[in-house]
Amino acid sequence: MVVDARRGFGRLAAVTSARNHASGGLVSLLLVLAGIMVLSWPSRPDLANTAGPILASVRATTLVLWALFLGVRARPDARWNLAHLTLASLVTAPLEASALWAGHGGSTALWSVPYATVLTLAAYGVASLGSWLADRIHVPQLRFVLVSGLVALLVVLDAALGPPFWLPWVATMTPSWTGAIATGLMALLTVIFTLYRPAGSGLKP
Amino acid sequence: MRFRRPWSGLLVLLACAGSLSHAQPEERAVARFSLADQMVTGAWNEWVVTVRDAPGAEIELRIDVGSALQPVEPWVVRASVPEARGVQSVRIPVAIPSWRALSWKVTFDGRVLGSGSWSARERDDRRLGVILSESPAQWIGALGEDGRWVSVNVDELPTLFAGWDAVSHLVVGSVPVPPRDVMLLTAAVAGVHVQVPQDQGILEALRPMNGDAHLNVGAGTLTWLAGEPESQTYLDQAVERLGSARPQGAWEAEAAGAIASATHAAMPLAGWPHLSRGFVAWGLLGYVLLVTLLLRVPARAGWISAIMVALAAIAVSPLLQPGASEQVSEDRIVLAASGLGSQTNLKHLVSHAGGDVTLDGFYRLHPRGDHRDLPIVWSEGATQFTLPPGGRVQLEAAPLLTEVPESVLQAVGQPGVPLSAARAEGLLSLRDTLAASFVRQEDTWWWMRDVGSEGWQP
Numbered sequence: 097m098v099v100d101a102r103r104g105f106g107r108l109a110a111v112t113s114a115r116n117h118a119s120g121g122l123v124s125l126l127l128v129l130a131g132i133m134v135l136s137w138p139s140r141p142d143l144a145n146t147a148g149p150i151l152a153s154v155r156a157t158t159l160v161l162w163a164l165f166l167g168v169r170a171r172p173d174a175r176w177n178l179a180h181l182t183l184a185s186l187v188t189a190p191l192e193a194s195a196l197w198a199g200h201g202g203s204t205a206l207w208s209v210p211y212a213t214v215l216t217l218a219a220y221g222v223a224s225l226g227s228w229l230a231d232r233i234h235v236p237q238l239r240f241v242l243v244s245g246l247v248a249l250l251v252v253l254d255a256a257l258g259p260p261f262w263l264p265w266v267a268t269m270t271p272s273w274t275g276a277i278a279t280g281l282m283a284l285l286t287v288i289f290t291l292y293r294p295a296g297s298g299l300k301p
Numbered sequence: 302m303r304f305r306r307p308w309s310g311l312l313v314l315l316a317c318a319g320s321l322s323h324a325q326p327e328e329r330a331v332a333r334f335s336l337a338d339q340m341v342t343g344a345w346n347e348w349v350v351t352v353r354d355a356p357g358a359e360i361e362l363r364i365d366v367g368s369a370l371q372p373v374e375p376w377v378v379r380a381s382v383p384e385a386r387g388v389q390s391v392r393i394p395v396a397i398p399s400w401r402a403l404s405w406k407v408t409f410d411g412r413v414l415g416s417g418s419w420s421a422r423e424r425d426d427r428r429l430g431v432i433l434s435e436s437p438a439q440w441i442g443a444l445g446e447d448g449r450w451v452s453v454n455v456d457e458l459p460t461l462f463a464g465w466d467a468v469s470h471l472v473v474g475s476v477p478v479p480p481r482d483v484m485l486l487t488a489a490v491a492g493v494h495v496q497v498p499q500d501q502g503i504l505e506a507l508r509p510m511n512g513d514a515h516l517n518v519g520a521g522t523l524t525w526l527a528g529e530p531e532s533q534t535y536l537d538q539a540v541e542r543l544g545s546a547r548p549q550g551a552w553e554a555e556a557a558g559a560i561a562s563a564t565h566a567a568m569p570l571a572g573w574p575h576l577s578r579g580f581v582a583w584g585l586l587g588y589v590l591l592v593t594l595l596l597r598v599p600a601r602a603g604w605i606s607a608i609m610v611a612l613a614a615i616a617v618s619p620l621l622q623p624g625a626s627e628q629v630s631e632d633r634i635v636l637a638a639s640g641l642g643s644q645t646n647l648k649h650l651v652s653h654a655g656g657d658v659t660l661d662g663f664y665r666l667h668p669r670g671d672h673r674d675l676p677i678v679w680s681e682g683a684t685q686f687t688l689p690p691g692g693r694v695q696l697e698a699a700p701l702l703t704e705v706p707e708s709v710l711q712a713v714g715q716p717g718v719p720l721s722a723a724r725a726e727g728l729l730s731l732r733d734t735l736a737a738s739f740v741r742q743e744d745t746w747w748w749m750r751d752v753g754s755e756g757w758q759p
């Protein structure tokens with residue numbers, strides 16, 4: 097495998113500097129999460145603060161759906177997508193962390209906040225793989241079908257194998273070493289193949 | 302060996318079996334409820350387990366609640382026998398909920414030394430009327446079929462203060478050795494209406510000097526009856542005094558329950574340090590605006606700054622943790638008269654994260670509170686249960702005997718701390734209904750009665 101190291105983080109930096117404005121999607125996501133947090137915040141001191149788990153589920157689900165959308169879309173700059181998804185998961189993380197800590201969910205936050213980022217990258221990788229497969233068989237119209245099939249396969253595996261690691265609204269609240277390893281591996285492969293794309297792989301930069 | 306008649310062999314076999322059954326060792330563990338093995342649902346009962354030569358034996362009482370269609374986890378009472386040989390008696394206060402089946406066993410070295418059970422037919426929530434008499438039949442006849450009367454010996458009376466919660470009346474007739482004064486006084490303070498003969502010097506020191514034969518003590522009463530015990534005069538007086546307040550109604554227990562409910566309602570709700578929703582909204586708005594502005598900064602500096610701000614916010618988020626997950630608020634009720642009272646400690650407990658909770662002492666769930674079907678384990682003098690996340694329970698401890706301090710006696714009739722009308726509405730209404738007065742000092746509600754008034758006025 098030939099890896100072009102010059103196209104790695106240096107290229108990513110170039111992409112980010114070229115697109116240094118916040119997308120409307122990211123701001124909208126922040127506002128939606130902030131709204132959910134305010135609405136689910138307890139109105140009285142004697143009520144339990146359950147904003148954290150709600151926010152964790154919504155944040156992870158939204159990020160994963162966004163990652164799938166960006167992966168399926170025939171957008172040429174994969175590195176931009178990856179950087180943008182990472183940025184989105186980082187700037188939304190304080191909301192989830194604050195809500196969880198405020199509801200005595202500190203130990204959950206240590207798992208769910210980073211796991212949502214890893215899951216987002218993994219979801220982007222799955223969508224990119226489906227798109228790449230569709231392109232390889234020269235039927236780009238099948239991108240959505242193939243990605244849906246891959247996602248469905250993961251859901252079935254998730255349900256069959258035990259602790260959930262893929263369903264974002266459950267996995268972020270269910271710490272599991274198996275899930276961490278599986279999803280972490282998928283995310284790592286996604287980053288490697290996106291930043292250090294093998295020459296002649298057919299993946300569009 | 303051959304028998305001349307076929308049935309003679311059978312007779313020998315039966316005789317052998319009979320002698321074997323007589324030769325069986327005496328049971329090494331027996332358990333009963335202190336008053337003729339009768340228990341009262343919805344009250345504290347004294348459960349007595351007697352074990353012989355089994356130091357450290359394990360005692361367990363299982364209370365199956367729920368129904369056949371909706372079985373729930375049983376409530377369990379566990380205790381250990383002291384590490385000593387000989388006959389050991391363990392007395393445990395048990396709050397009996399509405400149950401479906403009750404069973405007990407005592408195990409020692411993996412062997413069951415004794416076991417037993419009660420069927421649902423024995424479930425009864427009427428307080429007991431207790432007769433101490435050499436001729437109980439005479440009393441039963443005089444009292445009629447109503448009520449739930451039991452005749453016991455003096456040594457069967459409860460020795461735990463909480464054990465008297467199951468009793469509404471105690472009538473002392475003719476007995477060779479009358480119960481000790483302190484036992485009768487304890488019963489009265491606990492809420493029992495105690496009737497004793499006036500000519501036998503029982504509780505003479507407490508008898509009013511003005512010739513009155515009635516004294517309110519704690520939550521109950523003491524009454525001295527004229528005439529020879531077991532005489533018709535004595536019987537007639539006792540039955541007349543019992544009147545409509547025979548144990549079948551047990552309105553005294555209802556009054557105490559109403560006071561507990563009203564106090565629970567008046568207690569401040571346990572909660573956590575709280576950031577208001579508005580404060581959170583403004584904070585979030587500030588964060589979103591800051592991140593949005595930073596992302597609009599040209600070049601990489603904007604992204605890097607936004608990420609740094611996010612990481613800093615994550616780092617400080619643990620500061621939002623609002624103290625301990627479990628929060629408790631406590632209050633006490635004392636039903637008092639004549640300087641003595643029956644104290645019940647109330648506790649509100651809320652757990653954000655949920656999980657196992659262990660409290661020192663014996664507590665029961667308030668019958669009208671949240672999670673009142675929560676399975677409870679009373680183990681070695683502690684109360685244990687598991688709360689769901691965000692779960693809240695209202696608990697009541699086993700009652701205790703207490704003295705009324707001078708400061709409280711002086712405060713009766715004085716204007717006290719003004720009560721928040723909304724919270725204490727139930728208490729104020731009860732005070733009028735019961736024709737009693739109460740004093741609030743520190744975290745205790747002292748409910749006081751005159752020494753001579755004939756019970757709570759319903």
